[in-house]
Amino acid sequence: MKNVNKILGIGALSVMMIACTTNPITGRKSLQLANDQEISAMALQQYREAMSKAKIVSGTTASKSVQNVGARIKNAANNYYRGIGREGDITDYQWEFNLIDDKQVNAWCMPGGKVAVYTGILPITKNDTGLAVVLGHEISHALAGHGNERISQAMVAQYGGAILGSATSGQMATIFQQVYPIGAQVALLKYGRGQELEADEMGLYLMSMAGYDPRQAQPFWERMEASSTGNRPPEFLSTHPSPENRRADLEKHMPKALEYFKASGGKI
Numbered sequence: 001m002k003n004v005n006k007i008l009g010i011g012a013l014s015v016m017m018i019a020c021t022t023n024p025i026t027g028r029k030s031l032q033l034a035n036d037q038e039i040s041a042m043a044l045q046q047y048r049e050a051m052s053k054a055k056i057v058s059g060t061t062a063s064k065s066v067q068n069v070g071a072r073i074k075n076a077a078n079n080y081y082r083g084i085g086r087e088g089d090i091t092d093y094q095w096e097f098n099l100i101d102d103k104q105v106n107a108w109c110m111p112g113g114k115v116a117v118y119t120g121i122l123p124i125t126k127n128d129t130g131l132a133v134v135l136g137h138e139i140s141h142a143l144a145g146h147g148n149e150r151i152s153q154a155m156v157a158q159y160g161g162a163i164l165g166s167a168t169s170g171q172m173a174t175i176f177q178q179v180y181p182i183g184a185q186v187a188l189l190k191y192g193r194g195q196e197l198e199a200d201e202m203g204l205y206l207m208s209m210a211g212y213d214p215r216q217a218q219p220f221w222e223r224m225e226a227s228s229t230g231n232r233p234p235e236f237l238s239t240h241p242s243p244e245n246r247r248a249d250l251e252k253h254m255p256k257a258l259e260y261f262k263a264s265g266g267k268i
Contacts, residue, residue: 040112070097076209136203
């Protein structure tokens with residue numbers, strides 16, 4: 001029995017090593033066991049349900065900004081992945097950007113590229129560059145596979161080695177609903193602080209590639225922190241790093257971001 005357990009343990013470790021994914025922009029490695037196509041399909045269903053209950057804003061200056069800024073960051077990501085020969089990573093993304101009339105200070109991007117921005121965050125973004133900070137960050141969660149990573153962590157925690165590579169549709173659906181709450185509550189999804197820091201870094205690079213000045217990221221996050229009421233931060237910041245850690249990380253990644261910005265035609 002000990003030998004069997006040892007073999008199973010080695011097998012599970014092998015599968016986990018194979019399922020280790022490297023982010024081509026940040027270099028961070030993460031465990032991603034789940035099937036991306038299945039995750040995207042479930043995300044699409046959740047997104048449609050959320051949108052059916054939401055008040056979508058269209059035809060306004062703000063809604064057009066969400067569409068335009070989102071498209072620029074999406075195109076920058078496509079160009080980057082194509083340039084390194086990894087366009088296959090995002091071929092199946094079906095991008096969609098919607099502005100929702102809701103006072104929540106929040107925004108999110110589901111796996112597969114389905115994005116929602118709440119009007120409550122617009123007074124803090126102030127302009128397209130501030131919006132680019134938000135959209136770059138949220139899009140990065142999707143591109144980095146943070147949803148897959150969280151689902152994989154839940155799979156291992158709940159089912160152990162037995163689930164590796166053999167999750168049933170029912171098990172996957174159950175875990176997905178735990179990670180991404182149903183319907184409008186999807187806005188409450190949370191990532192770990194390590195994932196948030198990676199989204200900060202990756203988002204900084206993506207907005208720079210899209211031609212938005214990364215030096216405006218710091219002022220945006222300062223405005224976001226200042227919007228906190230009492231000891232309760234906006235939902236958007238509920239699991240985010242401390243302001244000190246964020247400032248240090250942004251400063252550390254700024255030289256590289258400015259290189260991308262300059263390459264995009266931006267003035268330093």
